[in-house]
Amino acid sequence: MPLTAVxxxxxxxxxxxxxxxxxxxxxxxxxxxxxxFKDVAPGRYEFFAFHTGFVTQxxxxxxxxxxxxxxxxxxxxxxxxxxxxxxxxxxTGRVNDQQGEPMIGVRxxxxxxxxxxxxxxxxxxxxxxxxxxCGFVGPD
Numbered sequence: 001m002p003l004t005a006v007x008x009x010x011x012x013x014x015x016x017x018x019x020x021x022x023x024x025x026x027x028x029x030x031x032x033x034x035x036x037f038k039d040v041a042p043g044r045y046e047f048f049a050f051h052t053g054f055v056t057q058x059x060x061x062x063x064x065x066x067x068x069x070x071x072x073x074x075x076x077x078x079x080x081x082x083x084x085x086x087x088x089x090x091x092t093g094r095v096n097d098q099q100g101e102p103m104i105g106v107r108x109x110x111x112x113x114x115x116x117x118x119x120x121x122x123x124x125x126x127x128x129x130x131x132x133x134c135g136f137v138g139p140d
Contacts, residue, residue: 007032008029012051013083014026014049029049047070047081095108
């Protein structure tokens, strides 16, 4: 089932200054997913959005880094910043050996098995082999 982008109400956005004064500003999104910061002092800021159940998204991040710093000048206005928050997931449980004893330091991998519908969406020229996709790898 493909995911669709919908506005996220009550997400939080934050600006954290990267200077000695350490100004911090916060805003919460409205029902349309919009947020506004007012009276922000000029400076360089870490800028990110977060919501319970979602992965924190940093400004201009491709997901592999902490994102870019946002440099704000006096009187500057910035619009059309879009954060795409990804649903988070948690795997909990215990791994036991054949005798029922807990195992320590094992690698755990959650695999995604495509549904029949997803297989059909690949079309006649796509591969029809089922492939596993790794979603989580535990400690070594």
